Amino acid sequence: MFSPSALEVMEMLLVAAIGIILSIIPYVTEKSIIFGVRTPAEFRSTAPVRKAQRTYLIAVLLITVLSEVLIFTVVYRYYLLLAVYPLFVVLMAFFVYLPEHYAIAKRKRDERWVERASQTVTAQFVTAETAQFPWVYAVPGLLVLIALFVIGILYYPSIPSIFPTHFGSNGVPNQYSAKSIGSVFLVGFISIATTALMLIIAYAISRTSFRVDNPSRESMERGEIFRYRMTAMLLLIPVFINTTLLLSSLQIWGIFKPGNYLLPLVLAPVFAMLVLIVVVSYLTGQLGSNIRKPRILAASGNTAGMKQESMMDDDLYWRGGVVYVNRKDPRWLVPKRFGVGYTLNFGHPGTIALITLPFVIILIAIFLH
């Protein structure tokens, strides 16, 4: 009989989250971006555009459902397939996106949209004084991390010299290790690394300046809320990851014996995190485009009198509408074109280093082995 292991359930959850996030992208990008193409206002909500967005949504959801079936029936047998499958989902969604992107780009060329585009660029710049960093959101994650180490240090003497380090889905150990600081706190060290990484990225995001959709005050307000929420969300992510890692540590140390409840218990925080990401992304939208009512609108009623010009054309910096390459731009993080969040500037020398670094480390590790 098929009994799903933690890995398979995690995979199915991950694929579902990725599928949902990818499918709603056309509805959460900046209002002037249609499939990665900067579009003047009068061409945005036309029938063909709406049809393309619907087609994309349905196609990606179908791919997701099909993927879940595949994972449940075939993929779970092969660990390598499980590892690369989420990437495969992203790739398939990209191949649904690409024809739509080129279709819009072709229309833009044929109908000479650029001639009608505005020639203004508006951007928000973070100055030292205005950079707000909501540290408080990092506190829960740090507390869980501290708890992991405090409990670990207190229980260290009572951990046997050979202890289980890996468990099957039924809670029965299937792998053991010799006791050492490295083996007892391996999960703890992973916890430190992920927390540090999230804090660094959150800080970088709170310091990143960006262009906004149009020069209205409403657009500025949306941009500010977006920056704040993205920073806060990244600061919150460690609490979920660290709770999962804390639970696995407690189990390894023999403090916590969940038996058959292991799987739901360990996965619950990860699931909560995925829900948080989907909900915040949808309710915020890229650069705050989906926020129903920014504070400023609530205060002043409307933005009448404010010219809603669009942004100057900047398609040339976006390869395929998704990869940002701009050597003149000193930022290494920029808001995504197709999606909610940030992407790397591939014209920045630091980005190339950042991407090759893991491979270099792996190569060195193999060489030294």
Place this chain on the structure above:
Amino acid sequence: MLTITVDHNSKEPPYKQIYDQIVSQISAGVLVMDDVLPPSRTLAGVLDVNFHTVNRSYQMLRENGIISLTRNRKYVVTAGRHDERSVSEFFSREQELISDALARGFGEDEIIDAIKKILKTRSRNKKGDCRNV
């Protein structure tokens, strides 16, 4: 939060637009003394204008004593420290404008009223609109 809009269709050259908006945001209290401005390369990269354009704006801001370059190469808002020059000395720069107004037949009171009106809209716009107010 410093907000800058560059309109390439405008008659004003981009360096002047950037200059004006920084000054306007300092006067509106959006930027205050000791705020650090973004590096000129960041401004140029994000706004998609030439690096020299931004440098020209920053140079002009420095010459007019609105910002200054610190030892660790950061641009800091210094406007507000008006101790070096008295108000009348500052306004002597506008001699030409005032004589022009007088030559057009505006009365002294009218000119003072006009200046007061400008000052009033400024204080009303504090922390408000970031574009050329």
